[in-house]
Amino acid sequence: MLTHNLGYPRIGSKRELKRASEQFWAGKISKDELIRNARQIRRQNWQTQAEAGIELIPSNDFSFYDHVLDTALLVGAIPDRYHALIDGKSNRELDIFFAMARGVQKDGIDIKAMEMTKWFDTNYHYIVPEFVKNQRFQRYSDKIIVEFEDAKQMGIVTKPVLVGPVSFLLLGKEKEAGFSRISLLDNLLTVYIEVLEDLALRGATWVQLDEPCLTLDLTEDEQIVFQQAYAKIRKAVPELKLLVATYFECSGENIHVSTTLPIDCLHVDLVRCPSQLGDILENTDFIKSDKILSLGVVDGRNIWKNDYTKSLGLIQKAVDALGEDRVMIAPSCSLLHSPCDLDLEKNEEVLSPEIKNWMAFAKQKLDEVVILSKLADPKTFKDFARQLTDNHLAIESRRSSKLIHKSEVKNRVSAIKEKDFDRESTFSIRQEIQLEALKLPLFPTTTIGSFPQTDEVRQLRANLKKGELSQADYDAKIAEAIEKSITWQEEIGIDVLVHGEFERNDMVEYFGEQLSGYVFTQNGWVQSYGSRCVKPPVIYGDVERPNPMTVKWSGYAQSKTDKLMKGMLTGPVTILQWSFVRDDQPRQTTAYQIALAIRDEVTDLEKAGIKVIQIDEPAIREGLPLRKADWANYLDWAVKAFRLSAAGVRNETQIHTHMCYSEFNDIIQHIAAMDADVITIETSRSQMELLDAFADFKYPNEIGPGVYDIHSPRVPSIDEIVFLLEKALNVIPARNLWVNPDCGLKTRHWAETEAALKNMIAATEKIREAANAEII
Ligand SMILES: Nc1nc2c(c(=O)[nH]1)N[C@@H](CNc1ccc(C(=O)N[C@@H](CCC(=O)N[C@@H](CCC(=O)N[C@@H](CCC(=O)O)C(=O)O)C(=O)O)C(=O)O)cc1)CN2
Ligand code: MET
Ligand SMILES: [Zn+2]
Numbered sequence: 187m188l189t190h191n192l193g194y195p196r197i198g199s200k201r202e203l204k205r206a207s208e209q210f211w212a213g214k215i216s217k218d219e220l221i222r223n224a225r226q227i228r229r230q231n232w233q234t235q236a237e238a239g240i241e242l243i244p245s246n247d248f249s250f251y252d253h254v255l256d257t258a259l260l261v262g263a264i265p266d267r268y269h270a271l272i273d274g275k276s277n278r279e280l281d282i283f284f285a286m287a288r289g290v291q292k293d294g295i296d297i298k299a300m301e302m303t304k305w306f307d308t309n310y311h312y313i314v315p316e317f318v319k320n321q322r323f324q325r326y327s328d329k330i331i332v333e334f335e336d337a338k339q340m341g342i343v344t345k346p347v348l349v350g351p352v353s354f355l356l357l358g359k360e361k362e363a364g365f366s367r368i369s370l371l372d373n374l375l376t377v378y379i380e381v382l383e384d385l386a387l388r389g390a391t392w393v394q395l396d397e398p399c400l401t402l403d404l405t406e407d408e409q410i411v412f413q414q415a416y417a418k419i420r421k422a423v424p425e426l427k428l429l430v431a432t433y434f435e436c437s438g439e440n441i442h443v444s445t446t447l448p449i450d451c452l453h454v455d456l457v458r459c460p461s462q463l464g465d466i467l468e469n470t471d472f473i474k475s476d477k478i479l480s481l482g483v484v485d486g487r488n489i490w491k492n493d494y495t496k497s498l499g500l501i502q503k504a505v506d507a508l509g510e511d512r513v514m515i516a517p518s519c520s521l522l523h524s525p526c527d528l529d530l531e532k533n534e535e536v537l538s539p540e541i542k543n544w545m546a547f548a549k550q551k552l553d554e555v556v557i558l559s560k561l562a563d564p565k566t567f568k569d570f571a572r573q574l575t576d577n578h579l580a581i582e583s584r585r586s587s588k589l590i591h592k593s594e595v596k597n598r599v600s601a602i603k604e605k606d607f608d609r610e611s612t613f614s615i616r617q618e619i620q621l622e623a624l625k626l627p628l629f630p631t632t633t634i635g636s637f638p639q640t641d642e643v644r645q646l647r648a649n650l651k652k653g654e655l656s657q658a659d660y661d662a663k664i665a666e667a668i669e670k671s672i673t674w675q676e677e678i679g680i681d682v683l684v685h686g687e688f689e690r691n692d693m694v695e696y697f698g699e700q701l702s703g704y705v706f707t708q709n710g711w712v713q714s715y716g717s718r719c720v721k722p723p724v725i726y727g728d729v730e731r732p733n734p735m736t737v738k739w740s741g742y743a744q745s746k747t748d749k750l751m752k753g754m755l756t757g758p759v760t761i762l763q764w765s766f767v768r769d770d771q772p773r774q775t776t777a778y779q780i781a782l783a784i785r786d787e788v789t790d791l792e793k794a795g796i797k798v799i800q801i802d803e804p805a806i807r808e809g810l811p812l813r814k815a816d817w818a819n820y821l822d823w824a825v826k827a828f829r830l831s832a833a834g835v836r837n838e839t840q841i842h843t844h845m846c847y848s849e850f851n852d853i854i855q856h857i858a859a860m861d862a863d864v865i866t867i868e869t870s871r872s873q874m875e876l877l878d879a880f881a882d883f884k885y886p887n888e889i890g891p892g893v894y895d896i897h898s899p900r901v902p903s904i905d906e907i908v909f910l911l912e913k914a915l916n917v918i919p920a921r922n923l924w925v926n927p928d929c930g931l932k933t934r935h936w937a938e939t940e941a942a943l944k945n946m947i948a949a950t951e952k953i954r955e956a957a958n959a960e961i962i
Contacts, residue, residue: 187513188515191240191243193347195231198526221280236342253347258315259282259326261378262326265316299897315357318361325380331385333346351415375418394431395431398434400443401812409440427451428450430453431453431480434519435459436813451477452466454482457482467503479513481500481516488524488767491584494557510563517551521548527548561573590770591727606830611837617888626750630925632682634866635800638936639933668743672747679947680749680947682751682798683747693802695720695721700735702729707721725766729776737791757828759809762780777823781828785831799841807845807853808847810853824856825859829860840863846868867891874891888922893910893946896931907945915953
């Protein structure tokens with residue numbers, strides 16, 4: 187029974203890669219130094235996995251930014267606009283790579299970055315491959331070879347990992363009309379095969395091809411394409427052992443494809459979908475073959491200790507049907523989505539030993555995989571019996587812990603009534619009342635909440651944590667930042683102000699830290715995109731709000747201005763989605779508990795005199811199940827959780843929500859059902875294309891389509907913004923239109939923020955003038 191791993195966190199256990207990349211981008215270290223740093227992280231990771239006793243260790247799971255982008259470079263899928271960077275120059279690979287990921291704007295060159303989007307239902311973002319008609323691929327990057335050879339030098343023959351060819355195509359986008367990217371498969375395969383042959387020559391025995399798209403709803407054509415692709419690969423590299431990895435969902439009807447692919451090993455995610463084990467073991471094609479089944483039993487998406495008894499049950503079932511030589515043991519998916527190392531959590535005041543004993547991070551998950559394989563083998567079982575007992579005790583300690591269950595919270599959730607989901611009146615009545623109460627001009631201007639999180643602000647928080655700054659001094663500095671931003675917003679003429687979120691480390695972690703039922707880590711970083719990481723807080727028990735969370739700073743901010751100050755909260759679905767969640771109750775129940783906590787916060791803000799309250803739900807789309815059949819159920823409770831959080835206020839109080847980073851067209855009626863008075867939404871990168879959906883559906887409430895992209899330092903011109911606003915006015919009634927950026931400004935610098943917002947105000951004045959002229 188072999189053990190293997192699908193991928194290890196690449197950021198380094200102390201975020202070494204983040205620091206090195208950001209220093210390189212800032213011109214503070216050389217390319218060679220960045221490459222040296224990266225090599226050290228990779229070698230450390232291989233060593234960690236070898237020491238844990240993992241038999242097949244992955245390589246090429248490392249990336250300087252994103253592994254889908256690595257694949258694009260491997261096969262030379264480099265869009266034309268970057269070719270100027272390659273032509274006639276050598277040693278430009280990393281420059282092109284970063285240009286594709288981040289864009290370039292220097293020395294007269296101005297090239298936009300490629301699009302970035304969510305990786306399945308995770309908070310990880312990948313770079314979307316771009317395809318054109320008759321595109322020819324050719325091998326470009328040697329990264330996969332360099333890493334394989336480097337590990338070999340350490341004495342480790344790794345299992346190189348690649349995004350499989352079919353998923354690579356399916357995850358990308360056609361950049362021109364009139365063709366299907368699937369038609370590019372044959373040519374793409376020639377490059378894959380060349381690479382696989384090279385790896386085989388260099389001594390690779392196994393390769394892992396990730397085909398997570400095998401867990402999605404596929405058309406018949408797409409299913410056939412999987413068969414064709416692997417038939418070709420099989421034929422070209424008969425000597426190489428092929429492992430195809432699926433994860434994040436059930437194989438469902440694709441099981442007929444995945445079990446008959448001409449490969450040596452199929453990996454399945456038994457955490458998300460334990461029932462597929464039975465389906466595969468009943469599949470005569472699979473049983474009769476000599477293929478290996480890799481059991482993904484250790485959860486790569488959460489931080490809870492594995493329940494060995496439960497996993498051993500699954501393993502035994504597979505061994506009984508297939509024999510131990512045809513079973514491998516692994517985490518459910520790449521450990522990219524897990525924090526690195528629980529041993530780094532040493533502060534018992536932050537994470538109590540009792541709760542820490544329930545957890546496993548990436549490094550600990552490796553041990554779990556190895557121990558499970560030893561326990562599943564009668565020859566080694568006895569030597570590991572103690573680990574089984576300890577595991578049993580930990581699982582039992584969590585199951586029966588008094589820390590987890592709070593009857594008041596459970597009772598409150600069961601006492602929720604239908605009317606708790608509804609505002610006092612319908613939107614059209616509320617709109618009239620709010621018009622009167624808030625006295626906002628036509629096309630009100632606002633921002634999404636955060637202003638730049640400068641190094642200074644982050645340093646203040648770091649010093650507070652280290653005890654080098656007192657709470658009082660910290661608060662005084664935050665107050666100063668808020669006041670400064672208010673004065674500035676008043677000066678440039680914004681209508682609905684924000685306080686700037688300077689006091690928040692992150693829009694989810696900040697709330698997690700103040701809710702009971704939550705713990706957080708000191709070092710549990712997980713990559714979100716590129717060098718940006720998040721430290722998801724951990725929900726271990728029933729969630730409750732012991733005290734108001736934002737009233738102090740929002741109240742303070744409102745006291746400093748006569749204008750409207752918007753209260754700023756993160757919504758229940760986003761808090762759920764961006765936390766590590768309980769696996770001992772349905773997500774819906776946890777969402778309702780959080781929703782009640784936010785509801786209390788909303789009503790407290792109202793009592794404190796805040797008249798406009800925004801409840802952000804950027805992750806509502808990301809939480810959507812991967813299979814359409816499961817959508818209705820999710821959307822039902824997700825929308826209700828939002829409504830529950832928002833509906834406790836009077837008609838006069840205006841509820842906003844905000845969404846970004848997703849496609850909303852297919853869930854537009856559910857967004858409408860959230861019944862926020864105003865939605866601000868990312869649209870500028872698609873030039874307001876998104877609005878067609880809002881128009882077709884006749885979205886009834888007020889809406890602020892983002893007028894500029896905040897992900898780039900580029901300052902939009904007044905005319906550009908006017909153009910987008912006019913486009914919006916074609917489909918949105920004037921009285922419903924707001925003016926705002928795409929998203930919060932925390933990742934930006936002040937210089938470009940000030941310039942961009944001034945232009946936004948100037949553009950608004952122009953369209954107001956035009957509208958007034960029309961009335962006269
Ligand atoms: N949770 C979450 N998911 C999200 C988003 C989001 O905002 N939050 N936005 C979307 C895009 N994703 C993003 C994810 C992260 C960041 C981001 O800026 N992350 C920061 C970390 C934010 C943070 O937690 N900061 C802490 C800790 C900062 C820190 O690094 N401190 C230093 C110490 C500082 C010093 O001594 O100089 C350290 O720990 O070493 C704080 O401000 O307090 C980063 O990687 O740089 C931005 C967007 C989608 N998903
Ligand atoms: C990822 S959505 C961000 C919303 C939040 N209020 C902010 O402005 O930062
Ligand atoms: Zn946003």
